[in-house]
Amino acid sequence: xxxxxxxxxxxxxxxxxxxxxxxxxxxxxxxxxxxxxxxxxxxxxxxxxxxxxxxxxxxxxxxxxxxxxxxxxxxxxxxxxxxxxxxxxxxxxxxxxxxxxxxxxxxxxxxxxxxxxxxxxxxxxxxxxxxxxxxxxxxxxxxxxxxxxxxxxxxxxxxxxxxxxxxxxxxxxxxxxxxxxxxxxxxxxxxxxxxxxxxxxxxxxxxxxxxxxxxxxxxxxxxxxxxxxxxxxxxxxxxxxxxxxxxxxxxxxxxxxxxxxxxxxxxxxxxxxxxxxxxxxxxxxxxxxxxxxxxxxxxxxxxxxxxxxxxxxxxxxxxxxxxxxxxxxxxxxxxxxxxxxxxxxxxxxxxxxxxxxx
Numbered sequence: 461x462x463x464x465x466x467x468x469x470x471x472x473x474x475x476x477x478x479x480x481x482x483x484x485x486x487x488x489x490x491x492x493x494x495x496x497x498x499x500x501x502x503x504x505x506x507x508x509x510x511x512x513x514x515x516x517x518x519x520x521x522x523x524x525x526x527x528x529x530x531x532x533x534x535x536x537x538x539x540x541x542x543x544x545x546x547x548x549x550x551x552x553x554x555x556x557x558x559x560x561x562x563x564x565x566x567x568x569x570x571x572x573x574x575x576x577x578x579x580x581x582x583x584x585x586x587x588x589x590x591x592x593x594x595x596x597x598x599x600x601x602x603x604x605x606x607x608x609x610x611x612x613x614x615x616x617x618x619x620x621x622x623x624x625x626x627x628x629x630x631x632x633x634x635x636x637x638x639x640x641x642x643x644x645x646x647x648x649x650x651x652x653x654x655x656x657x658x659x660x661x662x663x664x665x666x667x668x669x670x671x672x673x674x675x676x677x678x679x680x681x682x683x684x685x686x687x688x689x690x691x692x693x694x695x696x697x698x699x700x701x702x703x704x705x706x707x708x709x710x711x712x713x714x715x716x717x718x719x720x721x722x723x724x725x726x727x728x729x730x731x732x733x734x735x736x737x738x739x740x741x742x743x744x745x746x747x748x749x750x751x752x753x754x755x756x757x758x759x760x761x762x763x764x765x766x767x768x769x770x771x772x773x774x775x776x777x778x779x780x781x782x783x784x785x786x787x788x789x790x791x792x793x794x795x796x797x798x799x800x801x802x803x804x805x806x807x808x809x810x811x812x813x814x815x816x817x818x
Contacts, residue, residue, distance in 0.1 A: 464522050466588070467574045467616070468596040469507055469531075471499055471538050472516040474567040474607035490714070491559050495545055495566070502541035506534055510588050516600070520588055525574040525619040528612065532629070535570045535610050539651055540658050542568050548661040552716040554692055554737035556685070556744060567607040567652070571599045574616040595644055602636045608652040614645035664717040666736035668747065668760045668782060675764065676796075677776040678803050682810045684743045684773035688765045690810055691775075692734070692746055695721050701805035703798065728754050735760065742767045749782065758783040759795070777803055 473495065492515065499517055500509060507519035546563055553560045575592030599611060629649045637643050680687050690697075695715050699705045702723075709722040715734060723730040731751040738745040743766040750759040764776035779795055781787050787795075 463576050463578050463590075465524065465575065466577045467507075467521040467523075467526055467531075467572065468577075468588075468593065469519040469521070469534070470516050470571045470596060470600065471519070471535070471542075472569050472571065472600055473542075474569055475565050491549060491563050494549060494714075495542055498541050498545040499538050502538045503534070518588070520577070525616045528617065531572050531612060532610065535572070535651075536654070538570075539568055539608075539654065543655055543658040544661060547658070549716075551661055552664050552718065554715055554717060554734045554746065556688065556737070556739050569600075569608055569651075570610045571596055572611065572616060573599065573613045574619065591641075595638075595641060598638045598641060599636065599644060599646065602634075604634070604648055606650055606652060608655070609648045609650050611646050611648040614647065617647065664736075666717065668735055668749070669780070670760075670762075671780055673778050673780050675762075675776040675778045676800060676803070677774055678807050679768065680773050680775050680807045680810050681771060682773060683770060684765050684767040687773045687775060687810055688744045688746070691763065691765075691806065692737070695732070698723070701802065701809040703801045703805060728752055740766075743773070750779075755791075756783075756785070757787075757791075761799075775803060775806065 473492065496512060496517060503509070503517075503519060507521045509517060510520045511518040546566060549560065549563055555561075573592060573596040575595075576590060577588045577593060578590045580587045580589055595613070599613070602611070604611070631647045631649045633645075633647050635643050635645045693715055696708045696710065696713075699707055704726045706724045706726065709724070711720060715721075717734050717736065719734060721732045723732055729752070731749075731753075733749045735747045735749055736745075743764065745762070745764050747760055747762045750761055751757070752759075758781070760780045760782045762778050762780065764774075766774040766776065768774055777799055779799055
């Protein structure tokens with residue numbers, strides 16, 4: 461069994477357990493995956509990814525212990541990327557589920573340790589093990605009364621002198637006692653105050669020109685939330701109910717404000733992009749842009765999802781001209797006819813679903 465000295469770095473998403481158990485499983489998992497991806501992008505090739513542990517990433521860097529300043533730099537890089545992405549999801553989401561709406565409650569902490577690790581190879585996989593790996597994971601449970609901090613063990617720090625570049629951080633000396641391990645000494649510095657320094661993502665462009673175009677509506681025998689989630693969050697499935705729609709292609713599977721979805725119809729192509737989502741007292745308002753280049757059309761489709769009761773909702777819809785040119789009566793009539801066919805197909809689709817797979 462091969463042994464090597466290595467630095468163990470564990471970014472851990474705090475609040476993960478409560479987040480996963482009190483929100484929709486599919487969407488909470490999806491949100492966590494986006495944040496984990498952001499952590500991995502920030503790490504780059506500075507550390508090797510040993511394992512993804514649900515709410516944490518196990519990172520390994522073989523060789524001597526890094527300087528305290530180096531550790532601080534990589535952790536702050538991850539911290540900033542994590543919170544930038546978290547704020548971006550909050551601003552650009554069109555999903556009203558508890559997971560996407562409560563993502564602001566997630567925080568990030570770090571544990572950094574150094575020592576000899578053993579490598580166990582099982583098939584094509586290599587797993588790091590040993591006492592120091594156990595120590596690092598045990599340190600995720602400690603007496604620090606905060607959920608955003610950087611913890612570095614004294615065992616690591618003893619190998620490097622403190623750098624003057626880290627003196628502006630307030631470090632606290634502490635320790636924790638663990639069964640079968642004993643006392644582990646470490647220092648930690650709080651990071652929650654640094655959230656304020658994370659640059660905010662740009663606000664999405666949600667403005668569009670409205671007019672007095674009337675709404676049309678249909679009643680759907682399904683809950684307002686299921687109707688909304690089916691229509692908006694499962695955009696690739698619209699070919700199931702939109703007449704003439706052959707397929708939907710998109711660069712990413714997620715649906716956000718500004719995401720691009722290419723709709724291929726029998727006789728034309730359209731680019732659909734979400735513009736805004738508003739949660740109301742009894743439902744949701746959602747709008748998306750539609751560009752049909754071959755017809756020189758620029759449209760805004762606006763949809764209102766309103767709860768009638770727990771098992772019935774009202775689906776209201778309209779389109780508005782987003783270009784400077786005037787739509788002819790024939791074009792208006794054709795668009796309205798197709799929109800009505802879509803609404804009727806959507807109603808039948810929703811009422812034919814027993815369980816929504818979202």
